[in-house]
Amino acid sequence: MKPPPFAYVAPDTVEGVVGALVDAGEDAKILAGGQSLLPLLALRLGRPSVLVDMGRVPGLDTVRLDGDALVLGALTTHARLGRDPEVAGPMPLLAEVAPLVAHAAVRNRGTLGGSLAHNDPAAEWPAVALLLGASVTAVGPAGSRTIAAGDLFESYLTTALAPDEVLTEVRVPGVPPRTGDAFDEVSRRHGDFALVGAGARVTLDAAGVVVAAAVVFIGVDGTAVLDEQPGLDLAGRAPTPEALDEVARAAADRLDPHDDLHATAAYRRRLAATLACRTLVTAAGRAAGEARP
Amino acid sequence: MSAPDPAYELDVELSVNGEARRARVEARRSLAELLRDDLGLTGTHLGCEHGVCGSCTVLLDGEPVRSCLTLAVQATGRAVTTVEGLAVGDDLHPVQQGCLECHSFQCGFCTPGVLVTAAALLDEVPDPDEATIREALSGNLCRCTGYESIVEGVLRAAELRREA
Numbered sequence: 423m424k425p426p427p428f429a430y431v432a433p434d435t436v437e438g439v440v441g442a443l444v445d446a447g448e449d450a451k452i453l454a455g456g457q458s459l460l461p462l463l464a465l466r467l468g469r470p471s472v473l474v475d476m477g478r479v480p481g482l483d484t485v486r487l488d489g490d491a492l493v494l495g496a497l498t499t500h501a502r503l504g505r506d507p508e509v510a511g512p513m514p515l516l517a518e519v520a521p522l523v524a525h526a527a528v529r530n531r532g533t534l535g536g537s538l539a540h541n542d543p544a545a546e547w548p549a550v551a552l553l554l555g556a557s558v559t560a561v562g563p564a565g566s567r568t569i570a571a572g573d574l575f576e577s578y579l580t581t582a583l584a585p586d587e588v589l590t591e592v593r594v595p596g597v598p599p600r601t602g603d604a605f606d607e608v609s610r611r612h613g614d615f616a617l618v619g620a621g622a623r624v625t626l627d628a629a630g631v632v633v634a635a636a637v638v639f640i641g642v643d644g645t646a647v648l649d650e651q652p653g654l655d656l657a658g659r660a661p662t663p664e665a666l667d668e669v670a671r672a673a674a675d676r677l678d679p680h681d682d683l684h685a686t687a688a689y690r691r692r693l694a695a696t697l698a699c700r701t702l703v704t705a706a707g708r709a710a711g712e713a714r715p
Numbered sequence: 716m717s718a719p720d721p722a723y724e725l726d727v728e729l730s731v732n733g734e735a736r737r738a739r740v741e742a743r744r745s746l747a748e749l750l751r752d753d754l755g756l757t758g759t760h761l762g763c764e765h766g767v768c769g770s771c772t773v774l775l776d777g778e779p780v781r782s783c784l785t786l787a788v789q790a791t792g793r794a795v796t797t798v799e800g801l802a803v804g805d806d807l808h809p810v811q812q813g814c815l816e817c818h819s820f821q822c823g824f825c826t827p828g829v830l831v832t833a834a835a836l837l838d839e840v841p842d843p844d845e846a847t848i849r850e851a852l853s854g855n856l857c858r859c860t861g862y863e864s865i866v867e868g869v870l871r872a873a874e875l876r877r878e879a
Binding site for chain 1: 721744775781784785
């Protein structure tokens, strides 16, 4: 057995999960799908005293509409996000991004809530949550609170969740009219973590002029980076390829990516500009009524 | 409270290839280790043991999962299918027969994971094209074949299923 020893408990209520976290103290970790946590344990990069498995809590994998918002249980798997028409209908970007997450066998176990709480800098869901203005429900000993995605992701593998809080639900607000979105990434092999990924969202007015735009990047910093400056730069302009290319390059120039074994910082910045431009063009086209493939 | 105290050792009860099985395991024991070491089902192979290679893929309630990234205790109450569960007596499963006919394997280490993944694919998509097969098997590393013969084997399996 590769992981260090730990104790395990699988409560069947959210209150039970929180109680087990409180009892176990700060060294406890929540187990959702385990597709990020178990590799970390196998490599002995973590040494939790107790794993609190939330997988036995019924109802945490439900998908429902609340008005025009899509509410996703934390245990909704990547696989389901990719294939459930109740997800793809109201929020097609989620279904488009799901196949980019790892491989099928990992997508069958890995969860949306787990990915957001883990906050890997190259993971897709934190970026998508930022781009779509999502929020999460966190339940702790004092009750539940709502955390906007913009306040959730703090730094490398770190979120605003307290050690005794469990993320139970993700709420994605309805898509405004004349709004398009897109996401794309480059990885060394399909299914690997992305070297760099980018997403974009564009809203047009009835005359086809930009009223809002944002881009988001992964793989370029300790956590996903949302940049809303493109909305200011493009406001009142038509989304021409030249205008979108200009704001994409400017957004990439504001990044401060790192060198590593797989790519230099300069290459990452070029990828960021290319992917931001590509996704802005796609998002603007969709905002103007282009159908998704 | 709704849960007992955290424990280092727990009882696991699950269905494996249609048979009820039970074992007492350490909490940190993976499903792969439960299958291989406690239940003697060594058809499931362990390669990287951290979710990269796909050798340990088994079906959990019919869906391919990494048995090295699933704790044995997480499989309690669920149904597991391993490569040993594909054939019915001496009758090979279509993916086994198809891959046999197409010489899909050389060293055979990745084989169990490939076979169960392909079996699940054909249950969902009975007539997959080559791209669909490659996508479905993209999480299963093979260091021998270059994948061509594996894809041919799965295409042949789809044919066999149609003929059956």
